[in-house]
Amino acid sequence: MLEANYKSNRYRLEDKVAKNYPEEIARTEKLIEAVKKDIASVEPKAEGEEKFTSITIAGEKINDKKLAGERLLEAISKVKINESKVIGKYRNMDLEVSYNSLPMNIILA
Numbered sequence: 150m151l152e153a154n155y156k157s158n159r160y161r162l163e164d165k166v167a168k169n170y171p172e173e174i175a176r177t178e179k180l181i182e183a184v185k186k187d188i189a190s191v192e193p194k195a196e197g198e199e200k201f202t203s204i205t206i207a208g209e210k211i212n213d214k215k216l217a218g219e220r221l222l223e224a225i226s227k228v229k230i231n232e233s234k235v236i237g238k239y240r241n242m243d244l245e246v247s248y249n250s251l252p253m254n255i256i257l258a
Contacts, residue, residue, distance in 0.1 A: 192240040206237035206244075 194200055201214040206224050211217040224236040225246050233247035 187242065190241050194240070202240065204237060204239045204244075208237075 192202060194202065199214075201217070203210055203212045204217045204221070205211070206217070206220045209220070211220055221237075221244075228234050228236070228246045228248050230248055233245060235243045235245045237244045
């Protein structure tokens with residue numbers, strides 16, 4: 150019984166080493182490269198008291214933080230149920246909004 154359990158565990162681990170781990174390593178390496186690319190392309194934060202740089206919503210670049218917040222909420226409210234939409238850019242990264250009706254969540258990514 151113990152020998153059978155040992156062999157079963159050993160074969161399962163050998164299978165993971167031969168198949169699963171190389172795939173997982175390759176997937177993780179791709180993810181790391183994508184993150185490095187994002188880090189290189191992101192616009193740096195502003196220095197000093199005013200840390201807000203700017204945001205682009207619906208093609209309009211906004212430098213005022215309060216106005217940007219208002220326009221962001223306005224753009225989010227226009228997204229329809231079960232729709233995913235890029236509404237602008239912040240620090241050279243896309244702002245994508247999706248609205249999930251079941252748990253009533255709005256996701257800004």
